[in-house]
Amino acid sequence: MNKFGKIRALLIDIDDTITRLKLDHHEAKNNGNWTGSLFEVLQSAGVKLGGLTTKDTERRIEKIKTQVPWWHWSDYIVELGLDPKQFWDYAYEVESEYLEATGPEIRSALTRLRDHGILLYVTSNNPNDGILHKLRVAGLANSQGAPFFSQLLGVSGLHAMKWEATYWKKALAHIALAPKEVAVVGDGFRDDYEVPHSVGLAGSFLVNRFEDLSARNTDTLIHVRDFDQIADHLLADRRKPALGKTGSRLRA
Ligand SMILES: [Mg+2]
Incomplete structure (x- = not known):
């Protein structure tokens, strides 16, 4: 059975998933006296x-x-x-001098997902005001709020870090959905797949913009190159019955 077929919500990581350090600032950070x-x-x-x-x-x-x-x-x-x-x-x-959105397609992909009724949330080891700030840098919020997202689930409100199972249990309590209705989007195997999977979340999309790791996909872990592939994956599955009648599919 397709583990992603019943997904109603995505819990999306921010650091290195939605925003990242610009390439030309990596060296300065590695030098040690600037943390960015x-x-x-x-x-x-x-x-x-x-x-x-x-x-x-x-x-x-x-x-x-x-x-x-x-x-x-x-x-x-x-x-x-x-x-x-x-x-x-x-x-x-x-x-904004050293942080940027990880890709140009995020906004349009999230819009497609939201237009198809998928609820969007942000998960992060940042507090909520730090999340809002980073969303603003990525062009997905202003200083008053982030209308794209139903809730921001920062650690300061949940009193647990993302690497703790209790964080994910409390996140589910905040959004009032069953674990099987929720998938995770992120870049870290432990925080964005292993731990949420351990408390029963349906599955995860791990974004890696530099390497195609799809050969390692399982029924609960999908490796993608960008947010378009996440939207394609979730929305294509939803269209399957209707497309079956015409016998044609726009996307393989
Ligand atoms: Mg991350």
Whole structure:
């Protein structure tokens, strides 16, 4: 039986699935003194936008890091006394320099899926405001929200990381769907396939834009090159009965 035939929702990873570090910034990150994270943006925003000293900014960031379990970026914005809109516009400007969408087809593929009634959610080890920010960098959201997606399922709200089975159980509790109705999209074998599969999710699409790994496909794990292939896979299956009458199929 096709494990993906009853899928009603996709839980989609963000880091290295929807957004990635631009190729020409990999070396800088590997050098070790630049992490390419919002912490660096916060540090410079504290000084540039907040008028704080470098030391005071560091101290306030450290305070949240050590005292607030499951923090959101909003905890830091408030602690640094920053204007939220100004901070997120600044973060968008800074991070757009080194982050990009993984591919140009994401928006149209997600639109096709959504138009066919597939519900879309984002899963991530980021907090929700970090997810929203990255979706904005990928051109899939604005600073007020992400209308493409039914919910953002960041770890700070679920109090568990994606490599823990409990994260996926809570994600299902948030979206009120049965595990067999849900598939995962991501780039990591453990976090996006092994662990969600262990709690009964129907299956996963692993995106690898550099290598065709489809020879390793199983009935629950589909390797794809891009989001178009995910939409093709899910939607072609849905059209099968109608196409059978004409005897022709647009896609093999
Ligand atoms: Mg990832």
